[in-house]
Amino acid sequence: MTKLSDMPNIGKELEKQLKKAGVETPEQLIELGSKETFRRIRSVDSSACINRLYALEGAIRNVRWHYLSQDIKDELKAFYLSLNAKG
Numbered sequence: 576m577t578k579l580s581d582m583p584n585i586g587k588e589l590e591k592q593l594k595k596a597g598v599e600t601p602e603q604l605i606e607l608g609s610k611e612t613f614r615r616i617r618s619v620d621s622s623a624c625i626n627r628l629y630a631l632e633g634a635i636r637n638v639r640w641h642y643l644s645q646d647i648k649d650e651l652k653a654f655y656l657s658l659n660a661k662g
Contacts, residue, residue: 579604584630584640595619605635610654617658625655 579590582601596615598604604612609631616623616631626640628651633640643651 577601579634582634583638584633589627589630592616592620601634604631609635609651613655614658625652628655 577600579585579593579598579601580587582604585593593599593604593612593616596612596619598607598612598615607615609628612631613623613628616627629640629643629648632647632651633643636643
């Protein structure tokens with residue numbers, strides 16, 4: 576895999592946003608993880624929603640985000656809500 580957009584859930588627009596947030600390669604996304612990557616995206620786009628977080632996790636796991644288990648979605652949702660609670 577050479578481009579972020581080769582990963583599931585990562586289209587051209589999200590790829591641009593990832594690069595703006597300093598994430599240049601699939602390997603870098605995998606190493607950072609979905610939560611840290613999402614934090615970085617939020618620093619450049621405060622409107623980033625929970626579906627973007629799910630998309631990142633799905634990309635890392637090489638699946639469409641719709642197929643993430645409910646447990647994983649619940650964990651990510653708790654993380655997302657904690658970010659919103661902090662402001």
